[in-house]
Amino acid sequence: MNLKGRDFLKLLDFTPEEINYLLDLASELKEKKKQGIPVDTLKGKNVALIFEKTSTRTRCAFEVAAHDLGMGTTYLDPSGSQIGKKESIADTARVLAGMYEGIEYRGFEQEIVEELARYSKVPVWNGLTNEFHPTQMLADLLTIREHFGHLKGIRLTYMGDARYNMGNSLMVACAKMGMHFTACTTAKYFPAKELASQCEAIAKETGGSIRFTEDVKLGTKDVDVIYTDVWVSMGEPEQVWEERIRELSPYQVNKSVMENAGENAVFMHCLPAFHDLKTKIGAQMGERFGITEMEVTDEVFESLNSLVFEEAENRMHTIKAVMAATL
Numbered sequence: 001m002n003l004k005g006r007d008f009l010k011l012l013d014f015t016p017e018e019i020n021y022l023l024d025l026a027s028e029l030k031e032k033k034k035q036g037i038p039v040d041t042l043k044g045k046n047v048a049l050i051f052e053k054t055s056t057r058t059r060c061a062f063e064v065a066a067h068d069l070g071m072g073t074t075y076l077d078p079s080g081s082q083i084g085k086k087e088s089i090a091d092t093a094r095v096l097a098g099m100y101e102g103i104e105y106r107g108f109e110q111e112i113v114e115e116l117a118r119y120s121k122v123p124v125w126n127g128l129t130n131e132f133h134p135t136q137m138l139a140d141l142l143t144i145r146e147h148f149g150h151l152k153g154i155r156l157t158y159m160g161d162a163r164y165n166m167g168n169s170l171m172v173a174c175a176k177m178g179m180h181f182t183a184c185t186t187a188k189y190f191p192a193k194e195l196a197s198q199c200e201a202i203a204k205e206t207g208g209s210i211r212f213t214e215d216v217k218l219g220t221k222d223v224d225v226i227y228t229d230v231w232v233s234m235g236e237p238e239q240v241w242e243e244r245i246r247e248l249s250p251y252q253v254n255k256s257v258m259e260n261a262g263e264n265a266v267f268m269h270c271l272p273a274f275h276d277l278k279t280k281i282g283a284q285m286g287e288r289f290g291i292t293e294m295e296v297t298d299e300v301f302e303s304l305n306s307l308v309f310e311e312a313e314n315r316m317h318t319i320k321a322v323m324a325a326t327l
């Protein structure tokens with residue numbers, strides 16, 4: 001398997017074999033890190049990390065992974081560069097590719113990261129766009145594989161806003177790996193038809209399946225993984241909160257959802273999560289709408305079946321694998 005020079009923009013661009021290769025590499029790098037065996041094979045190289053939206057996990061994962069591999073990093077924060085304001089994406093790509101061996105980009109439309117990659121002669125990695133979050137997918141697949149021992153045949157149900165980056169990406173990831181994906185939410189939040197048809201065609205080849213339902217009991221019955229994400233994503237207007245809370249509350253992941261899924265089901269969330277009122281936005285929403293939790297109850301989030309922190313750690317090992325494989 002040779003992925004040298006490849007961009008990592010969305011999982012649709014990769015075969016199941018290539019995805020498995022990245023997961024295997026991540027496992028190997030994780031094991032070495034745990035044993036204290038250094039893998040600094042990319043000494044002397046540098047990577048640029050562009051964040052047009054904020055981040056904790058993705059930024060830290062890229063910085064630690066790059067450092068472990070022996071590389072230097074430059075972090076460009078949401079306001080601290082010329083990108084988009086005084087300099088086009090095409091020009092930025094050519095400037096950065098002259099100084100760095102790789103470029104990470106987190107921002108808005110998928111088209112922006114695709115354009116960056118078209119103009120860059122070095123690999124570009126997607127650290128989240130409105131449409132896709134592919135590095136998160138590798139972490140999620142690794143976490144599921146570590147827990148269940150395999151991916152094929154795993155039933156994953158996504159609840160909440162399934163038409164945004166996380167719903168879209170999980171649908172693609174499940175289709176690619178022969179898993180059974182369900183979007184369990186109100187019809188307005190189902191993934192776009194075109195992407196769904198594309199995933200159905202892929203699932204046909206891999207033995208997976210794609211299902212959409214508004215029925216919580218049906219959509220979560222006997223599944224292996226219950227997954228959710230925030231109801232309002234970065235970059236969305238403040239005004240949508242009220243509507244989202246009203247429309248998506250029936251799809252909150254709570255004890256009865258987990259019980260319906262069964263005792264072996266696990267809970268996953270890309271994080272950050274609103275599972276209590278201990279955040280600024282959480283407290284504001286709590287006061288405005290008289291609620292104490294949003295997409296997931298604190299009870300489920302803190303339960304033994306919750307894999308959220310394993311998943312967060314795996315962001316680093318999988319991002320390291322992407323950089324090691326493509327550089």
Ligand code: CP
Pocket residue numbers: 054055056057058059128136270271272
């Ligand atoms: N899951 C995730 O991408 O987290 P950050 O926004 O903190 O990077």
Ligand code: NVA
Pocket residue numbers: 128164165166229230232233234270271272
């Ligand atoms: N849907 C979320 C994912 C965060 C990792 C967002 O885009 O804000």
